[in-house]
Amino acid sequence: MPLYKTFTPNSQTTVKIWKITESYDDLMRPISLRPESLERVLGMKSEIHQRGFLSVRHLLAEFGYTDTDLFYDANGKPHLKDGKYISITHSFTFSAIIVSEHEVGIDIEMQREKIKIIAHKFVxxxxxxxxxxxxxxxxxxxxxxxxxxxLYKLFATPGMLFREHFLVVPFMLEDGETIAWIDYEHKKYRYNTYFLEFEGFTCAYVTT
Incomplete structure (x- = not known):
């Protein structure tokens, strides 16, 4: 399946979501990868991860980029060579990219019962x-x-902890947005946050 959803939270920011229904071969065939990217995808033990990685390259193409336009810093944060900000996520059968003139972060998660068991670790x-x-x-x-x-992807600072340093203001699911704060090393940072649901998944993203 091609592009699943596209939306623009503001005039400087675009989100694109891909539903991964293609096979590994179908995803691999039309794209070109740098040697290090090819080595990385071939080294993945899970085909789900391989397909997620490749679907992200298809999303890059939807933005007009190629694999060579993307690079990662020492903390593993992705960057674009043209200076725009980017964040990437994939989970099971969905992947997404957010590109903006401002710092951003994005995540997709499947809604699962087991999150109740680990809630105390991040709430x-x-x-x-x-x-x-x-x-x-x-x-x-x-x-x-x-x-x-x-928020963690946006800030990309080793040592930050979800439970201790991140705070999400009360929200209603139907609102689709709220405010979040980072409280780290005696400084506070405020972010606009948004979320949506589809097919048993939740996509959240933050902007400055």
Missing amino acids: DYEFDYLNKSTEDYIKKLTVIWGIKES
Whole structure:
């Protein structure tokens, strides 16, 4: 399947989502990879990860980029050679890219029961407004995880912890947006955050 969804949160930012239905061979055939990218994809043990990696290269093409336009810094954060900001994610059968004139982060997560088991590892303040008995508990936990993962990708600083350094302001699922804060080394940073659901997945992204 080609492009699944495209939207523009603002005039400087575009998000593109790909639904990964193609085989590894179909994804590999039309694209060109740098030697190091080819080595990386061939070294992946999981075909799901391989297809996710390749679908991201197709998304790059949708933006007019190629694999050679993308590079990573020492912290593993992706960058574009033209200076625009980029963030990348893939999860099972979906991948997404956000490109902007400003710093951004994006994450896609499958909504799964097991997130309740690990909630204590990434939720602190948010427990004050979450209700474990409601039907939307898993969905809200997934939004919080996605926002915090997006913040981590945007800030890309080793030593940052989801539970201790990231805070997500109370939100309603139908609103599709909220505010998040990073409190790190005696400095506070405020971010606009957005989220949407589709086919049992949650996509969250943050912008400055």
